[in-house]
């Protein structure tokens with residue numbers, strides 16, 4: 388395990404996705420650099436490298452609206468601060484609804500958003516074309532638009548946090564899997580790690596099992612590989628473990644005997660050939676889960692819910708998705724029927740029963756802190772959540788937010804709500 392400099396760290400973070408890396412960087416900013424981030428795969432291998440890059444403050448709950456206002460501010464400054472271009476573009480989010488019931492929810496949410504300081508406005512179907520002239524508003528009941536929402540290119544966002552955290556002294560070990568924990572009573576004393584092989588991960592994606600070979604993803608292995616001994620298992624000690632393992636988090640919790648209620652759920656997405664810029668906002672139809680935006684490179688990137696998809700880690704693509712997406716996209720924008728899809732991929736949403744995340748200490752395991760269950764909006768949450776998680780880890784003070792979002796709410800029957808979920 389050569390490249391790890393120590394056998395003991397103050398904090399071990401499981402998962403080098405946007406959540407783990409944002410937290411690691413915020414810890415370093417507070418002077419806590421005795422931090423190890425481990426990931427069983429490569430940077431951007433989880434949902435953080437597979438998402439649509441949508442960043443919005445249009446939610447139905449005040450907590451999410453206020454948190455996302457701060458995240459958007461962080462996104463605005465990210466490129467200059469981190470010296471990396473994340474292609475942040477504030478073209479707004481245009482939400483469409485096609486039922487009276489959802490229109491009511493959209494109305495109430497827009498009011499709440501305005502009370503929280505957003506510029507959200509409601510649009511009648513005939514006004515939708517003022518924002519996107521190419522949209523066919525037939526069947527649309529109501530729409531809402533907030534010009535401050537936007538999109539980023541997720542990969543450089545992840546790389547930006549990773550580089551800044553590393554430069555500040557945080558260690559990041561990719562291809563390093565958490566296999567289990569050594570316990571001392573109700574506390575984790577050590578984290579058992581093992582090197583993983585990238586060809587095995589690629590095969591897992593394809594649902595194949597190979598013992599060798601296979602073309603790996605295009606990444607900088609020399610820079611990313613932290614551990615050189617093949618297959619060797621070893622243990623590091625730590626004071627606190629932060630689980631940012633996204634859709635794999637229930638599996639991590641199971642290692643200490645805790646059954647979380649969140650479930651991994653495949654979500655598919657695709658991108659087209661590049662087009663001249665024509666689409667300002669990310670458009671999301673709350674009725675069938677369709678969403679699409681135009682990247683800075685011109686591609687239309689979008690997805691839709693495809694049902695039924697059994698719960699479980701599954702990152703394979705399906706023809707059913709393409710057909711469902713194409714049908715809904717062409718209904719919304721008929722001229723899209725002539726555009727070619729170039730690439731299709733999938734990742735996992737991390738779904739909780741009440742659409743809100745699981746964040747904070749677990750009562751059952753004193754030094755295990757969870758940050759998971761972020762549904763389809765965890766990327767946009769990570770800039771602000773990283774700051775809050777680092778504050779929590781540094782001070783050990785619990786906040787109202789971390790009490791509200793704690794796992795114990797499910798045992799106490801205190802379910803929350805959030806209606807503006809895409810996909």
Ligand SMILES: Cc1cc2nc3c(=O)[nH]c(=O)nc-3n(C[C@H](O)[C@H](O)[C@H](O)COP(=O)(O)OP(=O)(O)OC[C@H]3O[C@@H](n4cnc5c(N)ncnc54)[C@H](O)[C@@H]3O)c2cc1C
Pocket residue numbers: 401402403404405406407425426427428429431432433434435436437438439440441442563564565566631632633634635636639654655656690733734735736758759761762763764765766767768
């Ligand atoms: C198709 C799609 C579109 C989406 N669109 C958006 C969007 O537009 N906007 C938005 O905000 N969100 C979106 N999301 C959701 C968002 O991507 C996630 O909520 C967010 O990336 C979660 O980040 P994370 O760091 O918590 O998890 P991840 O990025 O999934 O990282 C978890 C990491 O943990 C690692 N890991 C797992 N098990 C272990 C182990 N045993 N040992 C070590 N490491 C382990 C994994 O390898 C992984 O890299 C989308 C998701 C998908 C799938």
